[in-house]
Amino acid sequence: MWYFSSPQIVHGEGALSHLGTLTGERACVVTDATLKRLGLLDQVLAALEPGGMQVLVIDSVEPDPSLKTVRAGAQQMLDFAPQWIVALGGGSVIDAAKGMWILYERPDIDAAAINPIETLGLRGKARFVAIPTTSGTGSEATWAIVLTDTDERRKLGLGSREAIPDFAIIDPALVAGLPARLRADTGLDALTHAVEGFTSTYASDFTDGLCLHAAKLVFANLPAAVAGDAAASEHMHNAATLAGLGFGNSMAALAHGMGHSLGGVFHVPHGRAVALFLPYTIEFCVRGGGTRYMELARALDLPAGDEEQAAAGLVKAIRDLERAVGQPLTLEEAGVSREQLEAELGLLVDNAMNDTQTIMATRIASDEELRELFRAAWEGRTVEI
Amino acid sequence: MTIPFPSDAWIKAMMVDLNESAAYLEAAKNWEGDFYFVVNPGGTLSEPVTLYMDLWHGKCRDAHAMDDPAALAPAFRLAGPVATWKKVMSKQLDPMQAMMTGQLKLTGNMAMVMKNVRAAKELVESCTRIPTDFPV
């Protein structure tokens, strides 16, 4: 028994105008200072205008949003009492807004305790619209919520199936001006979602097609999108949501466990971190059996004579793509020194060990194995454990 | 030799297994909180059985069947029908999915759970290692 959760998806040119159909008295738009400065917030406010709602803007979400930010935003929502929450941004904004929404509906809950086990009873006060302004996180199509515990320097993989957005607005105009580095970082996050979503232990017939097609779209379009091609950019925007639907229902795996851990300690951007680890985790998982790399490699027209060959082909294809869009392949290239790695290795391993995504992998890494994986990723060495 | 589930002997066997598990010690080193495992009737099990386990920083300090479940107030409670326990313990049902679909009901400090999911996984791994005789 399992569920497939999805928002209603509004996509294509002009999708943002769907906001004009929303009715109610008050809407709260959650975003960040950059999107406000770039004028994207103004576009959203204009699109909301036909509904005639009073609007509160919360534009204080930081990258890797903290539990504190979520608690503060929820308090503003409690004071304003919106019927709609509109999240405009990348994964950080959308995840923070989901957390605020939950605490607004359930002020009795602690942000760090948001979980997929208890029934929350959302939508008694408000419904939720997610409008991604990057092409990768997939948060607009998932119920996952990643928040940072700044005291513990740890990203928490939280979530509730009820926190799936009501609407996801996938409008290519909102990513037309995305900087190349952000396109590369977030596009590789989408690829990691597709690969991990296809190979996680919760993968199913309902998620396989989404993950496979998203992976194909990323390989076919990311370099051109990074170079500024508009059609490729739209395909990447769609691929990110498809991958979100896929992994959101089948979960991510070890590269996300390690990526969350790295992000919590060294603040490497999420997509850059998870994609950096992905090849190492494929090398690790294929040695444990029970993987599906042949199926994935075949769908991508890569060599797939057996699982080992398929894994090696995937690793090479992922690294070639990362190289093509100027991404680091090792922790050293990502700016982490050997001394920093060794000084923080205990915390990195502890946090990766108990990340909610680590346990979805086909092979569960021990403390010692995680140490080796982090060290291999620093040196750029093949994983042979 | 198999051990009947649920029983005092079974939970004590699990305590021995947990305390020998390096994987559990690693994963649960920050875990604080004792547990009631409530096994509801099914098959030849006619009455609910409550098993107690005191889990503390990767070790199990105490484990026994409860004659009177009202006698203690543990931090966590995991409850479900014996048939569901059997599915989880024989690896036919993923424990997280069992909890996320309401087939097993978990109550307690959920922040502790969300920060220590691997500990929960290793706890269930221990269950699967006990040679068990189920009433269903």
Ligand SMILES: [Zn+2]
């Ligand atoms: Zn991701």
